Amino acid sequence: MDIRKVPDDELRRLPVLAGLSDEQLARVRRAARLVELAEGEHLFEHGQRAERFFMLREGRIKLYRLSPEGDEKVIEIIRPGQSFAEAVMFMEGKRYPVSAQALVRSELVAFDNSVFLQILRESVETCFRVMAAMSMRLRARVNEIEALALQNATLRLVNYLLGELPEDAGESAEIRLPAPKNVIASRLSVQPETLSRILHQLCDKGLITVQGRTITVHDVPALRRYGGIA
Amino acid sequence: MDIRKVPDDELRRLPVLAGLSDEQLARVRRAARLVELAEGEHLFEHGQRAERFFMLREGRIKLYRLSPEGDEKVIEIIRPGQSFAEAVMFMEGKRYPVSAQALVRSELVAFDNSVFLQILRESVETCFRVMAAMSMRLRARVNEIEALALQNATLRLVNYLLGELPEDAGESAEIRLPAPKNVIASRLSVQPETLSRILHQLCDKGLITVQGRTITVHDVPALRRYGGIA
DNA sequence: GCCCGGAATTGACCCACGTTAAGGAGCGCT
DNA sequence: AGCGCTCCTTAACGTGGGTCAATTCCGGGC
Known part of the structure; x- marks a missing residue:
């Protein structure tokens, strides 16, 4: 359980660390x-003071918000290799805007x-990398807002699936859901029952087959045609 | 119509320009x-190549997205003194993720x-200011996602009103809506009819009075109690 | 192989909000 | 004053998806 076991080149695979000198990385x-x-x-929990940001090595992390009534909205599901919560250090108050929970045993x-x-103060290049990362996330959030406001549940699911397709997807492709279906449902802002029904409809139409999480x-x-453009 | 008529100190009131030297500002x-x-x-329009970012001096700008079916979702209503679209220059593709339209005659x-x-390459301080601005916007977008996913129309409206209250609001306060009600409705992701109904309900409860845009x-x-926490 | 508990499915019902349609209110223009 | 906008409101009705309540499925432990 020592940070030294993580090789330098794994750390440098993180965009925001990729431009650091050996000394800075050390x-x-x-x-x-x-x-x-x-x-x-x-x-960490929503509202907690943020002293760190993270890279996931192994496992799966769920970022989410709770309503006062206890309803949960999953904002994002983090996979190995991704970093998260880098933006929090620039927010006034420096408090995490979401909670983070491990879906399975995880290592970060x-x-x-x-x-x-x-280090940012010494390295404009790294600043640029951070700004690039934040702008990507910003755009992703705007897309999510549009999806919630303008698309119905079926459309959101279809577009989610399209986004989960591997780059090299040909005519057909297999997707492994990154989390149990109830978590995916919350990510898509529908009830598990509704997700189940929509998946069933898409099966009936012959577009997909569902086998557990696959x-x-x-x-x-x-x-793609079914999903419109997005 | 000359940029020279804008005084330096007005430009420096923009957080992202506040730290510049005279030479840099020039x-x-x-x-x-x-x-x-x-x-x-x-x-500008969604998808258009971004060569500039903006500060609004006068008027009102609506940032929005259109669905393929022509439905509109207002993401934000910009007021004088605010800047916008600074994050786009860091996005790959550098394309505006939203459209921007003047709600009234505007000057930017x-x-x-x-x-x-x-200049960012020369000024880490300015980088920090940009990152601070982006993180604020990121948090605002996450709040919006939560609102859409976990709150009903009434709650969204109440929280919107609470957010529009002046800082020094005492027991009672007056709010001037920054745009026609149908635009506010789209900002809140409800139909104008629904907004009208909800305002009426809040009137019946004696919480507010509506007079046109006021x-x-x-x-x-x-x-605040009615709105829960947010 | 059997049991157990959480996850997923299915069906019946319901409701917040959208939709449609028909006024009404304010306001600039002639 | 009267016209014609656009914006807003009100009412009647429809529906997507939430809620509730049973099952059924499935993987892990023994």
Whole structure:
């Protein structure tokens, strides 16, 4: 459980760390910790003071919000190789705007915000990388807002599936859902019952087959047509 | 119609320009243009290549998305003093993720992205200001996603009103809607008819009075209680 | 192989909100 | 004053998807 076991080139695969000098990376590493979470364990909670941002090495993390009534909205499902919560260090108050919980046993690198801010002060290139990462996320959020406001449940699911397709998807392709269906449902802002019904409809239409967490798309272009443009 | 009529201190009131040296500000200014839009005129359209970002001096700008079917979702209503579209210069593709249209006759300063990027390369402080601005917007978008996913129309309206209250609002306060009600409705992702009904309900409860575009909140704490936490 | 518990499905019902349609209110223009 | 906008409101009706309540499915432990 030592951060030293994480090789440099794995860290550098993170866009926001890719441009660092050996010396800078060493400083980042010195202030970083390896974190292991059991299934269901929380990494941080909404409103908590943020001292770190993260890279997921193994497992799956769910970022979500709770309503006062206890309803949950999954904002994003993090997969290995992704970083998250880098933007929080620039927010006034520096409080996490979401909660983070491990969906399965997970392993993460936790980076120290103040050390990273110090490095940003020395490295405009890294600033640019951070800004690029934040702008991507911003656009993703705007897309999500549009989806919630202008698309019905079926359209949101279809577009989600299209987004989950591998790059090299040909005529047909297989998708492995990154989480149980009830979590996917919350990510899409529908009830599990509704997700189940919509998947069933798409099966009836012959567009997909569902086998547990695996979805086979039989005719990608047809699904694309079905989903409109997005 | 000359950019020179805009005083330096007005430009510096923009957070992302506040830290510039006189020389840097002069360069920004040299590459900036003043833009005037008539009511209903478009500043840019979704998908268009972005060469500039903007500060609104006068008027009101609506940022929105259209669905393929022509339904409109207003993402944000810009007011004088605000800047927007700064994040686009960092996105791959550099294409505006929304459309921008003047709700009334408007006057803006259009800044040149490439000149500003050059200045960012020289000024880490300005990078930090940009990152702070982007993180605020990111949080705002996450809040919006939560609102759409977890709150009903009434709650969204109440929280919108609470957000529009002046800082120094005491027991009661007056709000002037920044746009016609149908635009506000789209901002809140409800139909105009529904907005009208909900406003009526809140009147019946004695919480507010509506007079055209002016809404008087009679009991701010009561409204806050009604709205839950957010 | 059997049991158990959470996840997923299915059906019946319901409701918040959208839709459609028909006024009404304010306001600039002639 | 009267016309013709656009914006807004009101009412009647329809529906997508939420809610509730049973099952059924499935994977892990023994």
